[in-house]
Amino acid sequence: MTTTTNSDGTTTIDAPTDLPVIRMSREFAASPAQLFRAHTEAELFVRWMGMEGSTLKMDHWDARTGGSWRYVGELGGDEYGFHGCFHTVREDRIVWTFTFEGIPDGVCLETFTFEDLGDGRTLLRADSTYESFEARDGMLSSMETGVTDSYASLDRLLAGGEI
Amino acid sequence: MTTTTNSDGTTTIDAPTDLPVIRMSREFAASPAQLFRAHTEAELFVRWMGMEGSTLKMDHWDARTGGSWRYVGELGGDEYGFHGCFHTVREDRIVWTFTFEGIPDGVCLETFTFEDLGDGRTLLRADSTYESFEARDGMLSSMETGVTDSYASLDRLLAGGEI
DSSP: EEEEEOOOEEEEOOOOOOSEEEEEEESSSSSSHHHHHHHHOHHHHHHHSTTTTEEEEEEEOOOOOEEEEEEEEEEETEEEEEEEEEEETTEEEEEEEEEEETSOOOEEEEEEEEEETTTTEEEEEEEEOOHHHHHHHHHHHHHHHHHHHHHHHHHHHHHOOOO | OOOESSSOEEEEEEESSSSSSHHHHHEEEHHHHHHHHHHHHHHHHHHHHSSSSOOEEEEEEOOOTTOOEEEEEEEEEEEEEEEEEEEETTEEEEEEEETTTTSSTOOOOEEEEEEEEEETTEEEEEEEEEEHHHHHHHHHHHHHHHHHHHHHHHHHHHHTTTO
């Protein structure tokens, strides 16, 4: 499956048939260092992650190799918790575990990389590996709006010079 | 692939063709609580993990949800580092990330469960999810001796009343 979304940028979402992974990629008008800050500084992260109309409360955030994190999203009065640990945090690469607490024993491994394309543009890749195709496909059906909204918010923060 | 090893117990190692995972299972003459201790207490862990003739030095070990770990194995004068973070640590389930530092950007997600079989026996399951079949198959070719030796050592610690 390949989906093209967002009128400002293009988010590509691939879910191959032979691996239980989701591969997302998107260009931003930003440097790798700006995207790294957007993904590691709590006060920035809460401003772009999540569906439009949602708010995100940081419960715990220790963005270093060996650290851990938890946040709670709120949308229309409902709260959704998420947590994990940071396996790797370095300027060109973040690897973390990710659990949506509505499925407490579900967990995936996510890798984010920031590739400098020159001309002030950077390619973000976000690859998620699931333990089964069922788990992958369940996430896939619910994630697209959140991803699209989140990256549009990140675009706005970058355009506004706030990162 | 299914491999049966160890004259005392039986370690089953499955590597299915449709998922990049390795699934191990083995019974122990132990309670779930004893296997949990063997997997979380550093001073016990270093006594059973690793190939025969190797020694394991704990560099960092914080076995709690959101903690992290690193150890170095030594065999015949060569040292091998391993590290990761603990996504979940609870009595019936441990989920961690695992990197062999010889392949620095390689990482897998491992889940350990301890199922009480009654009569003083517990089934350990260790499932590892890799990002690709290539990564899975590379690990598979080198792990069997280490697994067999490690679990035989754990048997001896249990039989000796040391856990």
